[in-house]
Amino acid sequence: MFAYILKRLIYAIPIALSVTVVSFILVYLAPGDPLSAIAPADAPEEVIIALRSAYGLDQPVPVQYGLWLMRAVQGDLGLSIATGREVTSEVMRAVGNTLLLAGFAALIGVIAGCLFGALAGYRHGSWIDRIATALSVIGVSIPHYWLGLVLTILFSIWRPWFPAMGAGPGGSSEWLWDLEHFRYLVLPAVTLSVIPMGIITRTVRALVADMLGQEFVSALRARGLSGVAVFRHVAKNTAPTVLAVAGLQIGYLMGGSILVETVFAWPGTGFLLNTAIFQRDIPLLQGTILVLCMFFVVLNLLVDILQPMIDPRMGRA
Amino acid sequence: MTTPLLTVRDLSVQFHGNRVASALNQVSFELGQDEVLGLLGESGSGKSVTLRTLLRLHPARSTRIQGEIRVGGQDVLALKGRALDLYRGGTVSMVFQEPGLAFDPVYTIGRQITEAIRAHESIDARSAAARALQMLEMVQIPQARRRFDAYPHELSGGMRQRAMIALALACKPKLLLADEPTTALDATVQIQILLLLRELQRETGMSVIFVTHDIGAAVEVADRIAVMYAGRIVEQQPVDRIVHTPRHPYTEGLLAATVGPEHRGQPLRAIPGSPPDLAALPPGCSFAPRCAYVSEQCRRDRPPLLAADDQALACWHPVRGLVEAA
Numbered sequence: 001m002f003a004y005i006l007k008r009l010i011y012a013i014p015i016a017l018s019v020t021v022v023s024f025i026l027v028y029l030a031p032g033d034p035l036s037a038i039a040p041a042d043a044p045e046e047v048i049i050a051l052r053s054a055y056g057l058d059q060p061v062p063v064q065y066g067l068w069l070m071r072a073v074q075g076d077l078g079l080s081i082a083t084g085r086e087v088t089s090e091v092m093r094a095v096g097n098t099l100l101l102a103g104f105a106a107l108i109g110v111i112a113g114c115l116f117g118a119l120a121g122y123r124h125g126s127w128i129d130r131i132a133t134a135l136s137v138i139g140v141s142i143p144h145y146w147l148g149l150v151l152t153i154l155f156s157i158w159r160p161w162f163p164a165m166g167a168g169p170g171g172s173s174e175w176l177w178d179l180e181h182f183r184y185l186v187l188p189a190v191t192l193s194v195i196p197m198g199i200i201t202r203t204v205r206a207l208v209a210d211m212l213g214q215e216f217v218s219a220l221r222a223r224g225l226s227g228v229a230v231f232r233h234v235a236k237n238t239a240p241t242v243l244a245v246a247g248l249q250i251g252y253l254m255g256g257s258i259l260v261e262t263v264f265a266w267p268g269t270g271f272l273l274n275t276a277i278f279q280r281d282i283p284l285l286q287g288t289i290l291v292l293c294m295f296f297v298v299l300n301l302l303v304d305i306l307q308p309m310i311d312p313r314m315g316r317a
Numbered sequence: 318m319t320t321p322l323l324t325v326r327d328l329s330v331q332f333h334g335n336r337v338a339s340a341l342n343q344v345s346f347e348l349g350q351d352e353v354l355g356l357l358g359e360s361g362s363g364k365s366v367t368l369r370t371l372l373r374l375h376p377a378r379s380t381r382i383q384g385e386i387r388v389g390g391q392d393v394l395a396l397k398g399r400a401l402d403l404y405r406g407g408t409v410s411m412v413f414q415e416p417g418l419a420f421d422p423v424y425t426i427g428r429q430i431t432e433a434i435r436a437h438e439s440i441d442a443r444s445a446a447a448r449a450l451q452m453l454e455m456v457q458i459p460q461a462r463r464r465f466d467a468y469p470h471e472l473s474g475g476m477r478q479r480a481m482i483a484l485a486l487a488c489k490p491k492l493l494l495a496d497e498p499t500t501a502l503d504a505t506v507q508i509q510i511l512l513l514l515r516e517l518q519r520e521t522g523m524s525v526i527f528v529t530h531d532i533g534a535a536v537e538v539a540d541r542i543a544v545m546y547a548g549r550i551v552e553q554q555p556v557d558r559i560v561h562t563p564r565h566p567y568t569e570g571l572l573a574a575t576v577g578p579e580h581r582g583q584p585l586r587a588i589p590g591s592p593p594d595l596a597a598l599p600p601g602c603s604f605a606p607r608c609a610y611v612s613e614q615c616r617r618d619r620p621p622l623l624a625a626d627d628q629a630l631a632c633w634h635p636v637r638g639l640v641e642a643a
């Protein structure tokens with residue numbers, strides 16, 4: 001098991017490195033000069049050149065990459081061009097908020113998805129199944145921002161139960177664990193949970209229906225196990241796949257929340273990315289993309305390590 | 318035969334899907350204490366359906382079951398909830414054809430046996446585990462203690478089937494249903510498993526229904542043989558007689574199509590044609606389209622299953638009459 005984890009960790013290194021290259025290069029492929037965002041349009045030539053060398057933009061790209069990577073490894077992602085603040089702390093604060101939102105949305109999505117999926121799988125072909133299937137299709141195909149707006153109209157304007165802007169009272173972006181802050185989390189989290197809920201419902205439904213048709217489930221019943229005990233077996237057999245799908249979904253939530261965070265002005269990575277793009281804030285953009293990609297790598301790593309712990313047939317081969 | 322342990326009367330099973338398949342049609346038979354019944358028939362004749370119906374394993378929503386099943390006086394078709402759970406595995410238990418598919422792949426063998434024991438008796442985890450280990454030793458699994466903690470995929474086919482038998486016997490059932498327990502195994506292991514089953518049956522005095530399409534295996538373990546065709550029992554006789562004096566043309570065909578030392582030198586003959594579609598059974602005898610002795614009556618009227626002493630037959634033109642065979 002230890003050797004397996006080590007192997008996975010080593011495999012993750014080249015992936016992580018390519019991620020850094022891609023996130024560095026991508027930004028250079030994008031059109032537009034970052035200096036135009038900070039320098040006044042009529043700035044004299046010398047000022048532009050001075051700024052260019054101050055930000056290291058006059059070096060060859062591989063050198064820029066090397067310097068950037070060395071600092072990034074030490075946790076220094078440079079200064080934001082637009083605000084002059086440290087990118088690392090900006091990104092980390094946003095990551096915290098996004099994790100909170102994504103985690104809460106994933107919690108809703110996974111719990112509801114497993115529940116609906118298991119019900120639909122057990123009652124394969126019944127009206128419960130049809131409703132759950134319809135809901136999951138709607139969940140997957142509905143546009144996020146549209147749902148966000150509808151929920152805002154319904155539960156923030158028409159029935160002002162939940163606030164729809166920001167992460168706390170007075171536009172503060174510092175999260176606190178209290179009811180007041182929690183109310184800010186509800187609408188964006190519910191909006192964001194709809195896609196993972198749909199996908200997990202479908203996955204669990206298919207898995208459970210397939211599992212119930214398998215010989216070993218008949219055999220479990222033939223042993224006189226109660227319905228609850230049989231369900232425990234079914235759950236443990238479906239868990240590795242559900243875990244893998246849920247892990248990927250959480251990954252998507254981490255990066256896929258740009259629209260939702262923008263609609264609800266939620267101070268997370270999506271919001272930050274949006275700001276960075278519009279302001280052509282290259283260090284901030286690079287830093288945010290890098291951190292997001294690293295999350296994917298780590299999540300995949302975790303799923304790879306957790307799966308064989310649940311399913312003994314994997315990993316020993 | 319004293320009061321039988323198992324009575325099946327006019328048991329019919331229909332599966333309702335796109336079409337209605339009549340998988341069992343008025344099946345009746347009895348099984349005494351300590352008796353081994355061999356259930357013989359070609360693929361699709363309804364042997365597995367019979368066993369699964371005895372354990373009520375069919376999906377309730379798409380299955381119509383009629384008739385009566387009694388085990389030790391219990392009305393099996395009326396069992397519900399906890400009583401049904403206790404009956405399954407406690408009174409009647411089953412050994413499946415594919416031991417590789419009948420274990421939950423993500424739990425160890427030992428845990429699954431322990432779990433089954435604890436589902437039937439209020440016994441603490443440690444004693445249950447001790448008994449599970451004893452069961453593994455009883456079915457002669459080498460290094461039972463190590464196998465106890467093994468996952469199903471870590472055992473060989475033969476070993477898995479032994480473990481399956483250990484699991485099935487763990488709660489001392491009165492009746493064991495063995496659905497082709499050796500078909501998925503290679504020849505030498507088949508014989509070992511057959512001998513083990515016979516030995517355990519003699520030790521415990523339980524009754525067994527042994528499903529097979531291998532007549533040799535049936536002869537090895539059964540006291541009596543019932544032959545099934547298209548969801549019906551067409552003939553029943555004690556094992557020593559049926560091989561020499563089959564009376565139903567189908568039984569005769571099955572025997573003629575078997576490879577065995579007693580048939581050395583005789584030509585091997587397959588029964589022509591194939592079994593009927595269960596969703597469109599002919600009105601008369603189901604075997605009529607393939608039978609060499611067929612008459613108008615066979616195509617028109619269904620022959621009833623007539624029982625006399627220890628035998629039964631459903632045929633208008635038996636190869637041997639009741640008198641001649643007796």
Ligand SMILES: Nc1ncnc2c1ncn2[C@@H]1O[C@H](COP(=O)(O)OP(=O)(O)OP(=O)(O)O)[C@@H](O)[C@H]1O
Nearest residue numbers: 332338340359360361362363364365366367530595
């Ligand atoms: N759940 C079900 N729904 C519909 N049809 C079924 C179902 N289970 C069994 N059948 C049908 O019932 C018939 C009898 O099947 P069964 O499994 O009892 O055959 P068998 O005698 O055990 O054959 P084999 O030797 O191949 O195991 C088959 O035609 C099968 O397709």
Ligand SMILES: [Mg+2]
Nearest residue numbers: 364365366496
């Ligand atoms: Mg079968």
